[in-house]
Amino acid sequence: MIGARDVRAAAELLTGVAERTPVQRSRALSDVAGVDVWLKCENLQRAGSFKIRGAYVRMSRLSPAEKSRGVVAASAGNHAQGVALAARLLGLESVVFMPVDAALPKIAATRGYGAHVHLVGTSVDEALVHAREHAERTGAVLIHPFDHPDVDAGQGTVGLEVLEQVPDVGTLLVPVGGGGLAAGIAAALEDRPDVGVVGVQAARAASYPASLAAGRPVPAPELRTMADGIAIRTPGEVPFELLAHHRVPVRTVSEEDLSRALLLVAERAKLVVEPSGAAAVAALMADPGLARDGRPVVCVLSGGNIDPLVLLRVVRHGLASAGRYLQVHVRVEDAPGALAGLLHDVAAMGGNVVHVAHTRTGGDLAYSEVAIDLQIETKGPEHCGDLLAGLRAAGYRLGDA
Template sequence: MSTTASPARPSAADPVGPADVAAAARVLEGVVLRTPVESSRALSALAGGPVLLKCENLQRAGSFKIRGAYVRMARLTDEEKARGVVAASAGNHAQGVALAARLLGVQATVYMPVGAALPKVAATREYGATVEHHGASVDEALDAARRHSERTGAVLIHPFDHADVVAGQGTVALEILEQVPDVRTVVVPVGGGGLAAGIVAALADRPDVQVIGVQAAGAAAYPASLAAGHPLPAGRLATMADGIAVGRPGDVPFAILAGHHVPVRTVSEEDLSRALLLVAERAKMLVEPSGAAGVAALMAGLEVATPAVVVLSGGNIDPLVLLRVVRHGLASAGRYLQMRVRIDDRPGALAALLADLAATGGNVMHVGHVRTALDLGIDEVEIGVQVETRGPDHCARVLEHLRAAGYRIEA
């Protein structure tokens, strides 16, 4: 991957600018954590220069979302606060709103998709919000939240499409400038675009710093929208990165990203899996798939000017999703070998296969035994084997050894 887009430049028409982000930072003093930046030797080697990780996964409530939610809610009038607030989210914005509401003494109701991760639902409730489930996506939950607002008078706290929210998210960039003064590139995950737009707004008077957005290919509304010049719906959302699975760009963030010609790249599910695994193994960080999107882009070949900072936007991952993603990442990285082997249906044949696998240094994780199938001979059985290996080269050696021993293999 490469990018040739020009760096961001100030625009008088921007709905949010550096002064707005600076004002938001004053609102957030004593509320949010100044999250650390950590260097990454693995990513620096890929980029050919220093790459650092901005660890918003260590932020209060597990993501950057508390920044925008608190700024938006802190600026409500007393009468608006008395009516309460309502929001919609798959998890991170929900927790940010719930925590901000608790800190400000405001009653919050949060609509979450029916399939929202249970740990995120539980955390939102523990912060004191009332959780309602509606729809299969954030967009459907947001429709329900809007109806709730119209019905009750509660103020809708949009996850990304409001100037105060964008300004709050942009405070991430102010910290980056303090921590990495010579930063040249900021790579940031993009869903509705609030975080990326806030960072662009904060850096509008720093034309030497480029911002690059990253979306999951299975939920990528921005590339087509930027090409068309106006927000377009993404259509079907199919990605493990639920934190950035947004059906349509927000009008406020889109205006900023489009106005500054910010490139938005896409990454595959395999890219996301490998990135999550690398962050866990090499950076010792637990992040959710959406939080690793920037890392995924670098691993997929995105060229950046260094020093570069990659924002790890969140760490709220369902343990069951983590288990699936780690397995997927290991497979994508060549650490798992899955194959079907046909052997003779006789005593000792399976034991011999396992012994031959042991001789290669492969660790057998799972064995399946099929004795009856239309394409099996009367004297054959099919063995499905999952083997843990040391990487792609080891996989190739395992297969070569077994085939040389006469096994019929489909890998």
């Protein structure tokens, strides 16, 4: 089991390799929590996430014979980039197995760092099976994304930096997939029992709450989340032992929580993060009571590698969750000017129509009816209610979009 000494040793290895990422105070989140809230910006780290820390520490400690055989990894993207970059810095050959639906920018970046990329399976767990087979067949060293002491010690250097940047921190909120980042941070803070570490998982990919309750790693029942970076089926043995030993609680957040958090970070902090990177912010927004004793909270933004198409969908989802994006299904008489009249009425109530679908035929439509689906930008939940009430008052028949 690693401790603070191991994390400090890892920090020495990372000097000149990993960036000392900044912390940024969030006034919006501070107002929500009632205490100072800081964002630890690992989305600004080299290769776009904290993963370079653990990958480099693990690979730098390989023997010359191991280095000569190269390395292999499995990842949805962030660990892939960390391994590829670390391998390039150390002059090693790298092979990375990624799920077939991995984000295209992550695939391109991994190849750009010099790794040989193979797309296999539909999850990190399936990709890991192929990576292990490759290691057995070729002798390449498997660089696991979270289940190794050196990897977790490297990730834990995030915690050391937080202690220096926010000395009076009371709570650290950390995204959790396999658990390496949270485990490393818990080890780094073993001499600071006054600082609470709280892990955060997506509810649709949550293996840790049941695992901690059972006292052993238990597979997640599902992996259906936008937060692909933390969609891991089963906790790692090494991080699980550390999180259990340090009694680190793990909370879960919904898809709506994640999208709202990503939107807030983009709008108010002017930072681009991926859904998994926003998990800590999502937890604090969902439960401001996570702040304790009036002391500062630090939310780790673990990664910023997001496909622009995914960003578009998530922002739209976040707008809807925040009550700023309304979808309305309206039936009107099939008469000249009916559509124009509807659009005029929506505009008069302050709604901005961004998409219109006009349907004249359908099994549930009367002969003289047309169905109109509108997507409307609004000013918030209250405005959504006013729009709907106004349309009904004007005689429009509303239904499910």
